[in-house]
Amino acid sequence: MKGIVGGGVGQSRDLERVQETGPLRSAKSIRIRGLVQGVGFRPFVWQLARGLGLAGHVLNDGEGVLVEASGDERSLDLFLSRLQSDAPLLARIDQIAVSDLAGTPDARDFRILPSEEGKVATGVVPDAATCPACLGDIRNPADRRYRHAFANCTHCGPRLSILRHIPYDRASTAMAAFEMCRACRIEYENPADRRFHAQPIACPQCGPKLWFEDKDGCAVDGDPVVIAAERLGRGAILAIKGLGGFQIAVDAGNQSVIEKLRLRKHRPVKPLALMARDLDQIRDFALADAKEVALLESPAAPIVLLKKAGAPLAPGIAGPFDCLGVMLPNTPLHHLLMAELKGPIVLTSGNLSENPQETQNACARHNLAGIVDGFLMHNRDVVNRLDDSVVRQDRSGVSILRRARGYAPSPIRLPISFEGAPKVLALGGELKATFCLLDGRNAVLSQHIGDLENAPTLADYKKMLRLYLGLYRFEPDIVAVDAHPQYLSTRTGEDFARERGLPLVRVQHHHAHLAACLADQGQDQAMPGTVHAVVLDGLGWGADGTVWGGEILQGSYGGFVRCGHFRQVPLPGGEAANREPWRNLAAQLFTAFGVNYRANLVGTGLETRFAGHQAKLLDQMMQKGVNAPMTSSAGRLFDAVAAALDICPDKQGFEGEAAMRLEVLARASVAGKEGYPVEVTTSETVLLSFDKVWPALLGDLKSGVGHETISARFHQGLIDGLARSLSVAGARPSGKVVLSGGVFQNAFLRDGLTEKLETDGYTVLNHKSVPANDGGLALGQAAIAANLQAPSTFDD
Structure with a gap:
């Protein structure tokens, strides 16, 4: 053979x-x-x-x-x-x-032959956008599925969102409630038909029903899609039941209704996603190259970040940001709706601020009543909640910023050395939470769930965990959690391990980031030697009990050494400093200039920022070390620079706002990018110090240098400093360097450092299938735990 x-x-x-x-x-x-x-x-x-x-x-x-x-x-x-x-x-x-x-x-x-039950080892296919053949059916007046909002075949349609358990048969899905008519049954049973055993198969006669109802829950007569389009055109805010949950839609050209949506949804500044009818419509307001078009038109149909261009849309969509999050229709319902509209719509998650997306009709009516003016409803259950995925095409490849609909739960295929490894359940982090089921070479990473500090999100996380364990009939040998003792994901894992008498592995946060990128890149467990890694994020529990976030590591799945880091500065006010950038500016200035740092602010425009009573209290915290833990956080450094440029200094409207706006400024710079002087010294470890950055930056402020140039100089200085730090830490130009952590969602930084290191001869490993942020942590935790020879049984 x-x-x-x-x-x-x-x-x-x-x-x-x-x-x-x-x-x-x-x-x-x-x-x-x-x-x-x-x-x-x-x-x-x-x-x-x-x-x-x-x-x-x-x-x-x-x-x-x-x-x-x-x-x-x-x-x-x-x-x-x-x-x-x-x-x-x-x-x-x-x-x-x-x-x-x-x-x-x-x-x-x-x-x-009919399906057989048995041990589950197959994968679950992600939901897939409407294929051209089904799109042709719903547009063809002669076809019996003309204008049918639920058309699908084996090449497209719902999968994970309607699946209750494996094997993937109709009885295992939300479609079990809909008995096939004779015509659908004939297609379903005909192997030559593209709908053969397409489990969600249906038609207008036997499938789910669509209707429109007003905000009081009263059904409105007429074609539901036409009614929804008319009301959107008149400035209504509507809830639409999508593939993975409810979405909220408004006319993208109507600034006043966008402002109303932001007010009602308590979302003042975070960018809103757009849906356009087709590529021609997208090109009216954004740029899309061939690779970005391929992402938009892929079966995953994610939100793709595109550069603004052409005719301006309402400024309230993206605010100060230079990119728009854009997607094409991904279900027949969305195609039908967009065909009735003249322009694109804002399409955002159907939820109260910070809560999970609504999935049930009754809950949506109750919880969204104060936001929307009407509902485009149907009666097919959303079994598994799925947000829209968010991706970006960078110079160094695709960045998946949020992995959900269209991508999850497609397994990440690990190298052959993982064959026969123990089964691991990894619980991830507390923000951008996901979990991972690792079984041999297959690592199933859940869809993005959200921030577990929010009680409904934590409940949804636990519900999804139970569902995946049942869906895959997964019985782990080991449980892996973040080393932070207060993370709610860690506590969930501790409870799980205790109840089942399983070994518990606590994984250091930044080691998990390193391992996640190695696994994402298919690096073997038995790879020769170790790699160096630059891991930059907001905060993570360090191996020494302090708060880390700007790290140079050397390691592999089996372990790591911290060979460098950013100089530690206070985190005045603790958790409050994560939300209020001015606190981090004070900490950086205090560290660079000492207790009399305010004398250096004269002529910068920052004098009044630190003249009040609250600033004096902050100084006392830092001087006495009270409620001001030390941190090497890279994220808080970006916040400090943003505050110096008067970017949301008092409070960020959402996580990462200050850093995102700082990146926009850097991209807008047309001046040379000679970086600020980042010092790289060595004693026990390599240390990156920013003490010389601040005098130069304040000098530029005094001289009236543009904020775009200042931001670009900061970014370039950091790129140069990181490259030098790797060399000082012993990284050889022929070696591999991992870039991971949420700060590397900054394309200016990621692309700039990648280019610099590749020019110096390094092989750079960036994330490609999972996020660089905490959404990828669970994969790294699982890979590390699977590599351990004899983890100890859980012990309080």
Whole structure:
């Protein structure tokens, strides 16, 4: 039997070649693992096998797809080759295992058998945007699915959002409540039809129903989509039940209604996402190159960050930011709605501020009543909540900023060295929470859930955890948590381990960031030596009990050494400093100039900022070390520089606002980017000090240098300093350097440092499939725990 190779051959030519070679028959059992359920894989196998004259059968089970096929050896060789080369668009084959069958099956044809229960090892396919064929159906007046808001086939439609358990069959989904009509049943049972065993199959006669109701819950007569479009055009705020939960929509050209939405939703400044009808409409207000277009049109259909351009939309959408978060319609309902509208809409999560997105009709009516003026509803349950994914195309590749609809829970495929590793449940962090189920080479990272400090989000996190454990029938050998003792994710993991008597592994926050990037990049457990890593984020519990955040590490999955870090400064007010940038400015100035730092502010415009009673209290905190823990945080450094440029100094409207606005300024700079002087010294560890940055920066303020130039000089100085620090820390130019942590969501910094290091000869590893922020922590925790030889049993 020949090995599996890529490349396909025309079916008729296959048969001619088979006929020439003669009938040397054999029988094979073929096990296919990966994302192979709910993607049209069985009908693909059926058509391929019949075209090659094979006999046997194919079925779904808990491990994936099982094929038994008999025929001449040349046909079987071609069959195996084309299983990989011609697989359905949404499929991902991780492994094909082939073994001989004793004897030759009696079957003379090839059949599709019912699914079998069993140990779950197959993946769950993410929800996929409407395919061109289904879009053509809903636009065709002669088609029986004309204007049907729930059209789908094996190439598109809901998957995770409606799935209750595996195997992926109709009875396992929210569609079990809808009995197929005769016409749908015929399509469903016909292997030659693209809707063969498409579990959400339905039509207007037998499928979910759509309606429009006013804010008082009264149904409105007429075409629900047309009514919704008319009301949006008149300035209404509407709730729309989307694929993974409710969304809130308004006309993107109506500034007054956008302001009303922000007021009602308590979201004063955070950018709002847009949905456009098509690429032509997007190009009216944003730039999109070929790679960005590919992201927009991919089955994941994420929100893509695009540069503003062309005709301006309402300024309230993105405010001071130079990018717009844009997506194309991802369901038939969205396509139908956008076709009725003249322009794009704002489409944001349907939730109260900071709460999870609403998924149930009754809860949406109650909780969104104070925000929206009407509801576009349907009666198909959203089983699993899914936010929209957010991505960006950088110079160094795709950055996934939020991994949810369209991407999760597609497993991250780990190197072969993870085969046979213990099963790990990793609970992630407290912000941008996710969890991870690691089983051999497959790491299933949950969708983005949110910040666990919010009680409803914590409840949703625990609900999702129970669902995934049941969905995959997952019984871990080890539980991994962040080392921070107060994280709610850590406490959840402790409880889980205690109740089941499982070993608990506490993973240092920044080591988890390093390992997450290694796993994301497919780096082997047995890789020679260690890598260096620059891990920059807001805050993480350090191995020495202090608060880390600007770290130079050397390590691997098996361990790490802290070989450098930012000079520590106070965090005056503790948690308050995370929200109020002026506190971090005071801390940086206090560290650079000493207790009399205010004398250096004359002529900068910052004098009055530190003249009040509150500033004096802050000084006392820092001098006495009261409620001012020391930190090496990179995130708080960015906040300090932003405050110096009068960027939301008193309070950030959302996490990361100050740093995001600072990055916008840097991108707008047209002057040279000679960086501020970041000192790199060494004693026990490499130390990056910013004591010389502040005199230079304040000098520029006194001289009236533009804020764009100041921001660019800060960024460039940091890039140069980080590159030098790696060299001082012993990183060799031929080696690998990991860049991780939420600060690397800053494209100016990520691209600039990547380019600098690559020019110096390093191989740079950036995140590609999981976020660099805390949304990727669980993957790193799982990879580290799986590498441990003998973790201890949980002990209070």
